[in-house]
Amino acid sequence: MELYKLTARQIKDLIEDKKTSPKEVAESLISRIEATENKVKALCLVDKEDIFTQCRELEKRSEHGPLFGIPVVIKDNICVQGQDTTCASRILKGFKPPYDATVVSRLKQAGAVIFAKANMDEFAFGSSCETSCYGATHNPWDLQRIPGGSSGGSCASVAADETVMALGSDTGGSIRQPASLCGVVGLKPTYGRVSRYGLIAFASSLDQIGPVTKDVADAALLLNVIAGSDIMDSTCVDREVPDYTKSLVDNVQGVKIGVPKEYFSEGLDSQVRDAVEKALDVLKGLGAQVKEISLTHTDYAVADYYIVATAEASSNLARFDGVQYGHRSASPRSLIDMYKKTRGEGFGEEAKRRIILGTYVLSSGYYDAYYLRALKVRRLIKEDFDRAFSHVDCIITPTSPTVAFKIGEKIDDPLAMYLSDVFTISANLAGMPGISVPCGLSQEGLPIGLQIIAKPFDEEMLFRTAYTFEKNTKWHKEKPRL
Amino acid sequence: MDIEYVSQLARMELTDKQKSKLSKQLSDILAYIEKLKELDVSTVQPLSHVLPLKNVFRQDKIRPSLPLNKVLNNAPSREGDSFSVPKVIE
Numbered sequence: 001m002e003l004y005k006l007t008a009r010q011i012k013d014l015i016e017d018k019k020t021s022p023k024e025v026a027e028s029l030i031s032r033i034e035a036t037e038n039k040v041k042a043l044c045l046v047d048k049e050d051i052f053t054q055c056r057e058l059e060k061r062s063e064h065g066p067l068f069g070i071p072v073v074i075k076d077n078i079c080v081q082g083q084d085t086t087c088a089s090r091i092l093k094g095f096k097p098p099y100d101a102t103v104v105s106r107l108k109q110a111g112a113v114i115f116a117k118a119n120m121d122e123f124a125f126g127s128s129c130e131t132s133c134y135g136a137t138h139n140p141w142d143l144q145r146i147p148g149g150s151s152g153g154s155c156a157s158v159a160a161d162e163t164v165m166a167l168g169s170d171t172g173g174s175i176r177q178p179a180s181l182c183g184v185v186g187l188k189p190t191y192g193r194v195s196r197y198g199l200i201a202f203a204s205s206l207d208q209i210g211p212v213t214k215d216v217a218d219a220a221l222l223l224n225v226i227a228g229s230d231i232m233d234s235t236c237v238d239r240e241v242p243d244y245t246k247s248l249v250d251n252v253q254g255v256k257i258g259v260p261k262e263y264f265s266e267g268l269d270s271q272v273r274d275a276v277e278k279a280l281d282v283l284k285g286l287g288a289q290v291k292e293i294s295l296t297h298t299d300y301a302v303a304d305y306y307i308v309a310t311a312e313a314s315s316n317l318a319r320f321d322g323v324q325y326g327h328r329s330a331s332p333r334s335l336i337d338m339y340k341k342t343r344g345e346g347f348g349e350e351a352k353r354r355i356i357l358g359t360y361v362l363s364s365g366y367y368d369a370y371y372l373r374a375l376k377v378r379r380l381i382k383e384d385f386d387r388a389f390s391h392v393d394c395i396i397t398p399t400s401p402t403v404a405f406k407i408g409e410k411i412d413d414p415l416a417m418y419l420s421d422v423f424t425i426s427a428n429l430a431g432m433p434g435i436s437v438p439c440g441l442s443q444e445g446l447p448i449g450l451q452i453i454a455k456p457f458d459e460e461m462l463f464r465t466a467y468t469f470e471k472n473t474k475w476h477k478e479k480p481r482l
Numbered sequence: 483m484d485i486e487y488v489s490q491l492a493r494m495e496l497t498d499k500q501k502s503k504l505s506k507q508l509s510d511i512l513a514y515i516e517k518l519k520e521l522d523v524s525t526v527q528p529l530s531h532v533l534p535l536k537n538v539f540r541q542d543k544i545r546p547s548l549p550l551n552k553v554l555n556n557a558p559s560r561e562g563d564s565f566s567v568p569k570v571i572e
Contacts, residue, residue, distance in 0.1 A: 094556075095556055096555070096556060098548050098552040098553060098555065098556070099548060191532050191533060192533050192535075205530060205531050205532070231540060234535075234538035235533065235535065237533065237535075297521075299517075300517065300518055300521065302514075303514055303515045303517050303518050304518060306511065306515065307515060307518075314492065318493075321493070322558060323557070323558075323565050323567055324556065324557055324565060325556035325557065325558075326556070326558070327558070328558035328559065332568055333568075334568055334569070335567055335568050335569070335570050336493065337568075338567065338568055339493040339494075340493050340494060340495040341495055343492070343493060343494040343495065344494055344495030344496060344497075345495075347494065349500075352494065352496065352500065352504065353504060353507065353508070355492050355494060356483075356485065356488050356489060356492060356494075356504060356508065357508060357511065359488050359491050359492040360483055360488045360508075363488065363491060370515070372528055373518055373519070373523060374518060375528030375529055375530055376523035376526040376527070376528050376529070377518050377521060377523060377526075378528075378529045379526050379527060379528065379529035380521065380523070380526060382529060382532065414507050414510075414511060415507075415510055415511055415514055418511075429532075430532060431532030431533065456532070
């Protein structure tokens with residue numbers, strides 16, 4: 001049996017029935033990685049010895065836990081104790097975290113096998129997974145194309161069946177956009193749903209960790225494990241975590257779906273539009289009520305985001321100065337010279353661009369004109385959604401305006417790259433949960449994704465709607481030929 | 483944008499080539515960002531954080547922390563139990 005092709009729920013059942021073991025599952029995935037990874041390049045660290053040590057430890061356990069024996073790949077900005085965690089940046093080369101991120105310790109507790117570190121855009125700055133110091137990840141559906149980003153390695157590894165599940169992080173679409181372009185399920189939970197202790201911060205008012213999986217049910221299973229308050233992260237809300245698998249019901253009867261007209265304007269690829277419209281017809285046919293809504297400040301979201309996110313990033317990345325960890329320039333003349341050279345040598349081009357932009361919008365004389373204004377526009381964007389959610393249960397949009405583009409196509413046009421997050425950014429600015437599920441294939445055979453957004457802390461609505469769609473379509477069963 | 487000055491604020495050295503490429507790209511991005519000025523925000527309160535959180539309190543109890551050696555292990559340069567840096571005061 002080809003275990004590597006299965007979902008977490010299928011593997012769980014086989015292990016419970018003693019038809020396979022964590023070790024056999026790991027072996028199957030390792031041989032898959034050996035067959036495909038030289039093409040996809042989704043992973044930046046695979047420690048086979050450590051994987052088998054974990055499997056041996058699991059065999060001694062009396063209590064199995066909800067993810068017993070399930071391999072999970074971790075994005076390279078999430079700390080795994082003792083394993084290189086670099087944010088795909090030269091400046092953090094060789095950094096071995098002295099502790100596990102809360103999500104990682106919860107996975108270990110649940111019996112998961114921490115399988116590999118996933119490639120990403122440097123410091124999660126990007127939408128194409130090309131800015132990594134390890135080189136670009138390739139889309140398993142077409143190796144000439146980008147997998148999306150920044151969680152490109154997490155999504156490409158799940159799409160290529162190199163892992164069963166993965167964790168990504170999402171600041172402006174970094175889970176949902178690559179999930180869409182790789183034909184997998186990606187969920188950004190509500191801001192405050194999942195602890196970020198041990199996530200190397202990009203933009204603290206926007207970042208969330210979330211699941212990347214082969215189907216909706218697995219996403220619920222994984223969110224069950226990682227959600228919930230944490231004494232180590234005061235922004236992680238102390239609020240009961242429902243059993244999300246209970247929301248996996250095939251029923252959208254009476255669910256009110258809002259479709260924002262601003263998301264179907266110029267710049268949207270016609271194949272993406274058609275696929276999303278067909279998906280809405282499916283849901284309508286199953287009893288959902290679909291109505292047009294208006295989110296009037298949509299057109300300002302990308303501009304707003306690139307002020308807020310870069311301002312926060314420039315501040316968060318001040319910690320990389322060559323003192324406590326990572327790279328330090330070889331022979332600095334002074335302390336200040338050490339900072340400047342270390343950062344000049346350690347950060348890649350996109351990181352530099354964002355640090356400069358963020359520093360500028362916060363600098364004296366420009367703060368009010370840029371940063372403060374952006375915070376005010378952020379409120380207007382959030383109020384659009386508050387108004388919409390007073391009369392709909394969820395909002396459906398395309399996840400990305402296009403299918404996966406070619407490697408190199410947008411790398412020298414940062415603004416065009418930023419605009420690939422146009423549909424996902426608002427959920428971060430306003431703190432709502434969003435999920436991307438496969439909803440079609442283009443003529444070239446590239447995946448198209450559907451985004452569902454719900455009210456804060458209503459992940460149950462996402463799971464219900466996404467699960468129903470999945471049960472009544474076949475898109476999640478499509479696989480790339482590798 | 484005075485890129486020389488901003489890179490000084492960010493304590494980040496840029497080569498001349500990087501400076502000229504960044505200047506061009508950043509001026510395009512800033513021109514795009516200008517569109518926020520179309521909106522009248524004079525009566526809008528800023529939103530820095532979506533959660534209605536203020537202070538989050540916990541018991542002031544000592545819990546175990548990381549051992550010093552583990553913390554210092556990643557340092558590019560150390561001396562005993564300290565991080566070592568170039569001389570700060572001349």
